[in-house]
Amino acid sequence: MTEIITDPTLPILHGPSDKEKKYDRQLRLWAASGQKALEDAHILLLNSGSGTVGVETLKNLVLPGIGQFTIADANIVNESDLGVNFFLDEDSLGNSRAECCVKLLQELNPDVKGHWLPLQETHTVQNLLENDRKYTLIMYTYPIEPQDLALVQEYGNKHKVPIIAIHSAGFYSYFRTHLPGNFPIVDTHPDSTATTDLRLLTPWEELSKFANEFTSDIDNLSAHEHGHIPYLVILLHYLEKWKAEHGTLPSTYKEKTAFRATVSAGARTNNPEGGEENFDEAAAAVLKTISAPTLASSVKAVFDYKPNEFEAKSSFWIIASAVKKFYEKNKQLPLPGSVPDMKAQSTVYVRLQNIYKKKARQDVAEVLAAVRALPGGKDIDEGEVETFCKNAAFIKLIHGSEASPDNITTIAEAEAANDETAAMVGMPLSLFPIYLSLKATSHVPTACTSDILAAIDKTIPGASSNPRLAQVAEEVTRAKGGELHNISALTGGMVAQEVIKIITKQYIPIDNTCIFDGITSRTQVLRI
């Protein structure tokens, strides 16, 4: 956050730029840093089949201002394209689908540059990926020729480029992301309700001293003073009393509810309101704030992970290692340093904020010293360390390229077993059959139900005896490889969200496959 000049006669008053105005509603989500990452990106779409889901995805990326995009497509626009693809019109008939879609997509945002490549015998996927143009991310849609798929995967591995495979047919779709190596995220945007960390069970000296100022003579405070003690101070006061009486801090649910009653009883009721708002706030905060901090499993996963030689050189893993040291020494993560709003005098609240900020800065300094002492830690930006410390409790590692350790048969068995219990209690059934049935048609435009089931049976012996899989395969057959616009628009929205999350390194991408059922209106994310 930018510091505000304190002299009100000299405020910086330039309003938003034209770009800030146009992108206002999204900058509120991913800020200028996320926008910059999008504007530096170049997305490649290898388009095929009925050709809509990838184009709908691009629409959702062109609008927020992705830097560049390229569509490669072998198809010539025909009648059926006009019934499903919005970025084609009557004039497009008979022309290259790649070219027509790029022209109409480009209209959406003059800041974005679009390129096209009509795939022909002279222009192949091989030529496309051989030249030096570096793509930030590649999307391809099914059906795709196996040899083209192999080229894309090779390019992704070689250049460390994320790849998203998308398949939409009839009422079903799925997409699968493949990230180059492990994918750590600092800026995960946790819900604001989850981020409060006040350290009430382990107050540091300055905080205790501050609290005492208000509560050492609590019974003799004026009505106004008593009614404006910040709830955080109230809780510290009663915790100290509790500890003096019980020897320990309240830890079980029963103790905490008893503690809450003590806090509520501290409110003065001999006033016109018959109570005090700050004591209400304190009582309401008991269950949320009076608990020893536990390390989230996602953070533990980061601490436990052994980065390879290449990864270990990245600033993320250097800072992570310093934060781990900090945690081992202090038995807690660096303090995030923010204080939620609470009833208090303005000056008191600002002092309280400063106490938390000061402690947070001290923690950052300790982590920074540890970073500097590590190999490669000399050049790491202090701001990056600060952001990491602020978000330390919510950092996340996505496994990216590593496929599930379970093979497809194990996943199928687990999902089938889940379904048996789910069916009994009326819970939704697994969408894995949709993945299997669509996957079986990866390289063909249409297939009959028996061919789909036979292909699945070859991988998972006996799978086709599951009547639901047979029904799902039949529904896939019904679509004859054709997309329904709604399903592709919906899937294109989800894929675009994922692309944005991957490119901006904000929020948390899926790991690694999302399946959508347009009949029951559900998604399921599976690691496959």
Add this chain to the structure above:
Amino acid sequence: MSQPVMVSGTILAPSSTMATRWQYLDNVRRNSGPFTDPDVFDASEAAATNMEQINVFGAGGLGCEILKNLALSGFKKIHVIDMDTIDVSNLNRQFLFRQSDVGESKAEVAAKFVEKRVKGVSITPHNCKIQDKDEDFYMQFTLVICGLDSIEARRWINSTLVDLVDMNNPDSFKPLIDGGTEGFKGQSRVIYPTMTSCIECQLDMHAPRAAVPLCTLATIPRQPEHCIEWAHIMAWEQEKPFPKLDNDDPEHITWLYKKALARAAEFNITGVTYSLTQGVVKNIIPAIASTNAIIAASCCNEAFKIATNANPALGGEENYMMYSGNDSIYTYTFKHEKKDDCPVCGNMAKNLDVDPNLTLQEFIESLAARPEAQLKKPSIRAEGRTLYMQSPESLRLQTAPNLEKKVGDLVGNGDEIGVTDPSLGRVDFKFRLKFTSEFVKAETNGHAK
């Protein structure tokens, strides 16, 4: 891991001689599938080509997507209502609009664009408020889709469609599909008026943000938002720098920003920015193209299933899908139960806790903030008597003296009241009052104690 084996074959470009415009739609409109209900599905060509007249509210972020999706779902006659004009901040997601359209009517530009792009679809724009249209207008549709950003407008159309249902006339029954988004999250829901949970039944799922007490703004601001609200509510009223506050006028926002900045400096509060000022004053909700795409397509997918019966739609059983893309992707699709005491579609009055010692004025003010009511300009009646009417002016003046009286003086514990709010249509919200404390009767002169 082992990858599944696939069906083998060669991918040929679709043959252009065989191709017809709507062949992909016909795959599911002309052929039933394993989940299709055979009792209601009609695979005839006539059924496929005769898709109904549909009405869309809102031509904003969701509305643009909805019009595109409906046109490509085979709907032939569409009406769209939106009173807004195009602003530059719409262009990051409302993809039917260009820079050169800024200032034009959203409904008109959107309708024209989609009609031009998709051959054979007719879209009639209405550049007005949804409340400007009467019952006859709404009677002509078979299905209504809402992509509005205002809760008030949603509640109005909801109560209007519930009111429209005439048990003797099946055509009076219009399914309502509603979508909404915020950031990476959103929801879509299908409502069968009077039969399933309605928008009013679900009102407490969308509770209004708690307002900051005025005394905090006036005396003890702590957050940058408090300084902005102070400038917005108090400084503006006091100084009236312009005749009327226009949230879209940068000069006005700049004035508020300067005021808020000065106040923040006075209290050592950091974080007031132009963008935050604009966000607080206009109550801006972050919005992106991709989330709109998801929610709009979900709404239109349900509309398509309802219109064609090609597959079962949300509505009867599960009727609500929640979507979140913040942390991986998560959907929760469930049945929201209809409430017997829903003030719009229920047949029982809803219990409403009230302190009888409040004045009627205080009680009326409290209705705006309560999640289960959210009524901003309510008029109140009790069995056969009018307690307070906002309009017409003659009635308001006649009933105004009641505002000073205590609730307990006007009604008894357990009494039923009827509440109407002009912005929410003609529906009477029925509440049964439950007193939360002992009523202390004011002492009147002349009564010896």
